[in-house]
Amino acid sequence: MFEKVQVPTAGQKITIDGDRLRIPDDPVIPFIEGDGIGPDIWAATQHVLDAAVAKKYGGDRKIVWMEIFAGDKAQQVYGEGVVMPEDTLRAIPEFVVAIKGPLTTPVAGGYRSLNVTMRQKLDLYACVRPVRWIRGVPSPVKHPEKLNVVIFRENTEDVYAGIEWEQGTAEVGRVLEFLNTEMGRNIRLDSGVGVKPISVTGTKNIARKAIRYARDRELPTVTFMHKGNIMKFTEGAFRDWGYELAREEFADLTVSEAELWDKYEGRAPEGKIVVKDRIADSMFQQILLRPDEYNVIVTPNLNGDYISDAAAAQVGGLGMAPGANMGDFVALFEATHGTAPKYAGQDKVNPSSLILSGVMMLEYLGWQEAADAVVEAMSKTIQEKHVTYDLARQMEGATTVKTSAYGARIAENLA
Numbered sequence: 001m002f003e004k005v006q007v008p009t010a011g012q013k014i015t016i017d018g019d020r021l022r023i024p025d026d027p028v029i030p031f032i033e034g035d036g037i038g039p040d041i042w043a044a045t046q047h048v049l050d051a052a053v054a055k056k057y058g059g060d061r062k063i064v065w066m067e068i069f070a071g072d073k074a075q076q077v078y079g080e081g082v083v084m085p086e087d088t089l090r091a092i093p094e095f096v097v098a099i100k101g102p103l104t105t106p107v108a109g110g111y112r113s114l115n116v117t118m119r120q121k122l123d124l125y126a127c128v129r130p131v132r133w134i135r136g137v138p139s140p141v142k143h144p145e146k147l148n149v150v151i152f153r154e155n156t157e158d159v160y161a162g163i164e165w166e167q168g169t170a171e172v173g174r175v176l177e178f179l180n181t182e183m184g185r186n187i188r189l190d191s192g193v194g195v196k197p198i199s200v201t202g203t204k205n206i207a208r209k210a211i212r213y214a215r216d217r218e219l220p221t222v223t224f225m226h227k228g229n230i231m232k233f234t235e236g237a238f239r240d241w242g243y244e245l246a247r248e249e250f251a252d253l254t255v256s257e258a259e260l261w262d263k264y265e266g267r268a269p270e271g272k273i274v275v276k277d278r279i280a281d282s283m284f285q286q287i288l289l290r291p292d293e294y295n296v297i298v299t300p301n302l303n304g305d306y307i308s309d310a311a312a313a314q315v316g317g318l319g320m321a322p323g324a325n326m327g328d329f330v331a332l333f334e335a336t337h338g339t340a341p342k343y344a345g346q347d348k349v350n351p352s353s354l355i356l357s358g359v360m361m362l363e364y365l366g367w368q369e370a371a372d373a374v375v376e377a378m379s380k381t382i383q384e385k386h387v388t389y390d391l392a393r394q395m396e397g398a399t400t401v402k403t404s405a406y407g408a409r410i411a412e413n414l415a
Helices: 038-057 072-078 086-095 114-121 170-182 200-216 235-249 257-264 280-289 301-314 352-365 368-383 403-412
Strands: 015-017 020-022 028-032 064-067 097-100 126-132 148-154 221-226 254-256 273-279 296-299 322-326 331-335
Touching: 028 038, 028 086, 038 352, 038 368, 038 403, 086 097, 086 114, 097 352, 114 322, 126 200, 126 301, 148 200, 148 301, 200 221, 200 235, 200 273, 200 296, 221 235, 221 280, 221 301, 235 254, 235 273, 254 257, 257 273, 273 280, 280 301, 296 301, 322 352, 331 352, 352 368, 368 403
Parallel strands: 028 064, 028 097, 097 331, 148 296, 221 273, 221 296, 254 273
Antiparallel strands: 015 020, 126 148, 126 322, 322 331
16 A cells, blocks of 8 residues: 555554544554754654553554655655655554654755645544643733633635735736626736635535534534624635524524524523624634633634644634644544754654653543643643743743653653
């Protein structure tokens, strides 16, 4: 099946059975180390995850890791210029669940974002970013514990679709001619042009996944974040289609914010999820001023990028922010920050984002005991002030440790 990937002789595949996953006690899980700091933070993450599974399940459960390749290491294995091998694009859906470190995205020239490529080719339409405070982490806000949200960002459409034409080219000339002549617009002829597609299908897929998530975890609200007052037929439609999906498929479970006040005097009936929406600029205020009023936030692609990082800043920054790209079943968990190439190989940076993405992965497997153990051990380690430089410089009396030592201390603190 694969050209270069070595499939382990031990372990079993995760499989899809109807509308559920079947998780063996020894799942084979592909991993991509990542570029830059990727190998450092992956080594720490693998150590913590393996230690947590061993601690909570003894020898009854074990992850069997299988390396796959993308980015710089893919070029080493497959040859120059091969940054996204077909092996990798086959392995992830074949084994259903995978995890990766950060991958380089060149600015302007070079190859297209590998993260975007994987999302689109594998139809990983949901970027899922839980944002919560880990006790002990320095924060710029007074009450970081009030923010506990999960952001569902549509992953395949919007301006990230990559449909654009460079200023001055013959192609953009034809686009401008069509827009100005045929469609009656008045766009400057020295413009570059991009297209922002948002579909009924993409919107309803992300809305469905978000509402199911809220249902399964008994969360009280789902909020659509949009700029529909300006972009009426894309982001305004995103909002409208989201409400439509809630009415069509979850009528017995959801109530709109308008209905909440018209019918229920502002009090949600027991067991109902309140579905509401907020304009994007207002949402940025809301997560600062009233963060505890939001549980699940659903957004188009670009808004989701912005709000995820802004929310992460309140709980310690991207170094503490996990994430995953998901389809209906296939899930690729990942660090949410960049590759920090100037720190590559220095065993220096904070691996918490990737470790917490591993926590998300354990939860997805249904191994909640191991997931909870990692979070508690990380919190204990941070409260001991035994941390990497980025956290140490914000704490009085902290001990600055290497990436590997931080991971080892978390493993030691597992209970």
